[in-house]
Amino acid sequence: MGKVTREAIEDAVNFIIYQMGTVPWEGRVVKVDTGGKIYINAGAEAGITVGMLFEVYKPDEELIDPETGLSLGREVTKIGIIQVTSVQDKFSIAAPVSGEGFARGDIIKYLGSQ
Numbered sequence: 001m002g003k004v005t006r007e008a009i010e011d012a013v014n015f016i017i018y019q020m021g022t023v024p025w026e027g028r029v030v031k032v033d034t035g036g037k038i039y040i041n042a043g044a045e046a047g048i049t050v051g052m053l054f055e056v057y058k059p060d061e062e063l064i065d066p067e068t069g070l071s072l073g074r075e076v077t078k079i080g081i082i083q084v085t086s087v088q089d090k091f092s093i094a095a096p097v098s099g100e101g102f103a104r105g106d107i108i109k110y111l112g113s114q
Helices: 002-020
Strands: 026-032 038-040 052-059 071-073 076-087 092-099 107-113
Touching: 038 076, 052 092, 076 107
Parallel strands: none
Antiparallel strands: 026 038, 026 107, 038 092, 052 076, 052 107, 076 092
């Protein structure tokens, strides 16, 4: 029974790892300072490097099902693009490439590198 359980666990872990590869990465804006620096919640430990580009999205109000009380998700609005200029272990600093109105809590999605 121990061998069967171990094999089932290994299969489940491998399935999760495979599925994680299909989930697009996203992060968040932590802070925007008065000088225009945009701090994001990912750094070298997450594989972020100088020059990476991210699309920035403003999350709209969460939609809650009135019958069940469960979240149905939310829409997002693209507000611009940022480029990483400095990387620390756990956070990075970026500058706007296009757009404006960046704020804490905005969603970032990897676009590419330049």
